[in-house]
Amino acid sequence: MFVDRLITAIKKYDNPTVAGLDPKLDYVPAAIRDKAFRAHGEGFRGAAEAITVFNKRLIDALCDIVPAVKPQLAYYEMYGTEGIRAFEETCRYARTKGLLVIADGKRNDIGSTAQAYSTAYLGRTKIETNESPAFDADALTVNPYLGYDGIKPFIDDCVSYEKGIFVLVKTSNKSSGQLQDLVTEDGKHIYEKVAEMVDEWGSQAMGQNGYSSVGAVVGATWPDQAAVLRGIMKKAYILVPGYGAQGGTAADAVRSFNDDGLGAVINASRSIMCAWKSERWKGKYTEDSFDHAAREEAIRMRNEIRQALSERDISH
Amino acid sequence: MFVDRLITAIKKYDNPTVAGLDPKLDYVPAAIRDKAFRAHGEGFRGAAEAITVFNKRLIDALCDIVPAVKPQLAYYEMYGTEGIRAFEETCRYARTKGLLVIADGKRNDIGSTAQAYSTAYLGRTKIETNESPAFDADALTVNPYLGYDGIKPFIDDCVSYEKGIFVLVKTSNKSSGQLQDLVTEDGKHIYEKVAEMVDEWGSQAMGQNGYSSVGAVVGATWPDQAAVLRGIMKKAYILVPGYGAQGGTAADAVRSFNDDGLGAVINASRSIMCAWKSERWKGKYTEDSFDHAAREEAIRMRNEIRQALSERDISH
Known part of the structure; x- marks a missing residue:
């Protein structure tokens, strides 16, 4: 089960965080951009190459620190077909480095079309008598x-x-x-109703550690709701965005964990990718050492989450 | 405004229907598949080529009948990067034939990432000093x-x-x-609450015909709800899936129109793409004349919707 692989990786690195790969071209150092544009032109192909090189250096710098990366599809789609090639190559490279890949696509459709999306990212595409994965995310x-x-x-x-x-x-x-906090006639918020569905659906994909491969997304920006949702979806692994650049603190983010110290992974994207120019690391790193800065920030974040988890445990 | 271009095209062809392009490889005639596989191999590249040829023949057969096509992204993503190239080429070809392109991607994310999706499909991607569209859907x-x-x-x-x-x-x-019919504490369904939002948002993008470029999706499979929603979102153009293969009838589908005969476009995908093997046209067409069958079915559908609209008008 995916959820067991995720838990194994989190324990191996003692790190319940993932690095988001949302590579805006502005984030890519000028030297990488210039080289890519010289080789492939100042269009989608050059941009996609720049992003791929940027991602690979981040992956190299992070692959023994974090258990997973989370590429955000929108930032690849905006470079058209070439951008999708960069996404594909990023996923492939991350896997070769032992990282799990969480494709952040927020896909949805009616059943037959949901199957096509699932085939694209999780399953295998049949072509005549052969079956092979398209993007092969985890x-x-x-x-x-x-x-x-x-x-x-x-x-x-x-x-x-x-x-x-x-x-x-x-x-x-x-x-x-606006939609998720609407209160239904039985006094529950929509996010609670969805959480009940996730909890029910999750029983179909239980792993060996008491968690399900049907997880949930709950933002670190809503710590009180996170505590409620943790109670409703006891066996869901929760992916927590909103830490760092979006304003969620470590103390907020750890509200999504269970008492066993498992049950959630915290994502950070911009704060890692752009660490070199953050207030915290400015002066220590340059644009060209963005990967070293990303590594140091990923370690700092790991330690901060560990600390917040241990402090939370003490209060029990 | 897009909505005015859509209305102009609907009036030009006197046809408020769109053809969905959801090209499963099974739908593509063997002769097209074989040729593509011989030229590009029996993998993603060959499959994407087969789909592109299939789509172009459909577009050629339909471009003076329907105002728009609606490619469903999932069916391209399942062929990986090569599939996205087929999507890109399909959109480009449809535009050259004067068709509007509605990309069916059901995209969603937080603001900054929603901007990236919007850039990908509707806007222009900035690369250094140049801006150009990635997929350039309408x-x-x-x-x-x-x-x-x-x-x-x-x-x-x-x-x-x-x-x-x-x-x-x-x-x-x-x-x-399961989610959309939940009743909120003020007695309204979630779909009504969302419709109120769509109505409000729509005022930001009003065209010259009294309609907004912020439209809505309402399935033909829910005619009673469609009538309610039409009343809430008076100025939204409504895209109506679920007609034909999914069970919605013409009488169901026209519940989404306003009294002016405008306000909705009905989609059909499988019933057009696979018309040659449907009960209705079986025997008249072969696999190799799938495009002629698609054209005849698109005309039949157009006439059926026209008829249902005129009968509805009489009942007023």
């Missing part, structure tokens, strides 16, 4: 707005191919409450 | 689960680049009600 984020028949194909592939999904429950953004 | 389907800040970047690009969005409100699938 997990995918998905949106629950269409209900169970839009989720089931993903769950089936989680079981068949040892993959995972993270279902959006309470997202980190400011206006997440 | 409209995109989007998911409202994240609320307004996940929608606003798309609306801004609708205004800047004359594009459109269709926000999922009530989807055509069986389990759509």
Whole structure:
């Protein structure tokens, strides 16, 4: 089961955090951009090459620190087909370095089309008599707005191919409450109703550690809701965005963990990718040593989360 | 405004229907597949080539009948980077034939990432000093689960680049009600709450015909809800899936129109792409004349929707 592979990797590195790979071209050092543009032109192909080189250096710097990377598909799609090639190459390279890959695509559709998305990211595409994976991520984020028949194909592939999904429950953004915080006639918020669904769906894909490969997304920016949701979805692994650049603190983020110290992974993207120019590391690193800065920031974040987890344990 | 271009095209062909391009490899005639596999190998590249040829023949057969095509991204993503190239080439070819392109991707994310998706499909990607479109669709389907800040970047690009969005409100699938039919404490369904948001958001992108480029998706499989939603979102153009293969009838589908005979476009995918082997046309067409069958089915559908609209008008 994916969730067991994730837990094994988290324990190996004693690090329940993942690095987001959301490579805006602005984040890529000028030297890498210039070289890529000289070789491939100042268009989509050159941009995609620059992003790929940037990602590979980040992966090299992080692969013995973090258990997983989370490429955000939007930042690849904006460079068209060449951008998708960069996504594919990033996933492939991360896997060769032993990292798990969580594709952040928030995909959703009716059942037959959800199956096509699931095939793309988690399953295998059949062409005549052969079957082979298209993007071969380890997990995918998905949106629950269409209900169970839009989720089931993903769950089936989680079981068949040892993959995972993270279902959006309470997202980190400011206006997440506009729909997710609506209160239903039985007095529950929509995010609680979705959490109940995730909990129920999860029983189909249980691993050996008491957790399910049907996980959830709960933003670090909503610590009180996170505590409630942790109680509803006891066996879901929770992917926690919103830490760092979006304002969630370590103390906020660890609200999504269970008492066993497991049950959640915290994501940081910009604070790692752009660490060299952050207030914290400015002066110590240059644009060209962005990967060393990313590594130091990933270690700092790991330690901060460890600390917050141990402090939380003491208060029990 | 996109919505005005859509209305102009609908009036030109007197046809408020769009053809979905969801090209499963099984749908592609053996002769096209074999030729593509011989030239490009029996892998993703060959499959993508087969799909592209299939789509182009459909576009040639339909481009003077329907105002728009709706490629479903999942069916391209399942062939990896090569599949995305087929999507890109399909969009490009459809535009050269004068068709509007509605990319069905149901994209969604927090604001900054929603901007990246919007850039990919509706806007222009900046690379150094140049800006150029990545996929350059005319409209995109989007998911409202994240609320307004996940929608606003798309609306801004609708205004800047004359594009459109269709926000999922009530989807055509069986389990759509699991979340969308939940009743809130003020007695309204979630789909009604989302419809109210769509109506409000739409005022930012009004065209010259009284309609907004912020549209909605409402399945033909829910005619009673469609009538309610039409009343809430008076100025939204409604994209109606679920007609034909999914069970929605013409009478169901026209519930999404306004009294002016405008306000909705009905999609059909499988019933057009696979018309040659349907009960209706079996015997008249062969696999190799799938495009002629698609054309005849598109004309039949157009006439059926026209008829249903005129009968509905009489009942007023």
